[in-house]
Amino acid sequence: xGLEGGEFLLHPDAMDIMAxxxxxxxxxxxxxxxxxxxxVIEAVDKxxxxxxxxxxxxxxxxxxxxxxxxxxxxxxxxxxxxHKKFRSA
Numbered sequence: 907x908g909l910e911g912g913e914f915l916l917h918p919d920a921m922d923i924m925a926x927x928x929x930x931x932x933x934x935x936x937x938x939x940x941x942x943x944x945x946v947i948e949a950v951d952k953x954x955x956x957x958x959x960x961x962x963x964x965x966x967x968x969x970x971x972x973x974x975x976x977x978x979x980x981x982x983x984x985x986x987x988x989h990k991k992f993r994s995a
Contacts, residue, residue: 909955910937915945924953935959941973943980950988958988 909927914920915938927934936955940946950958960981963972970976 907931907933908935908937908959913939913941915942915949921949921952924949924955928953932956937961939973939977940981940984941975941977943984946984947987950984950991954991957992958984960984 907927909920909924911917914936917923924934924936933956935957936946936949937959938946939961946958946960962978962981963969966976966978969978969981
């Protein structure tokens with residue numbers, strides 16, 4: 907099961923939904939564009955998904971060109987701060 911959408915974590919009940927999945931269906935995945943890095947890190951800390959999928963549009967320059975927003979460093983931050991927090995398959 908994958909939690910996704912335009913950006914799942916922007917849903918007002920996202921953390922409650924993740925908590926439910928964490929308890930009842932813990933093999934869920936989270937898909938994100940990580941444009942709100944602190945929100946992704948908080949979600950992973952509180953309800954770690956089995957896998958985290960992050961949309962990345964190439965290197966820093968490509969990302970800025972494709973997204974129109976400089977979010978590349980935020981993605982790197984999410985990876986660095988969460989990569990050891992996932993359950994083994």
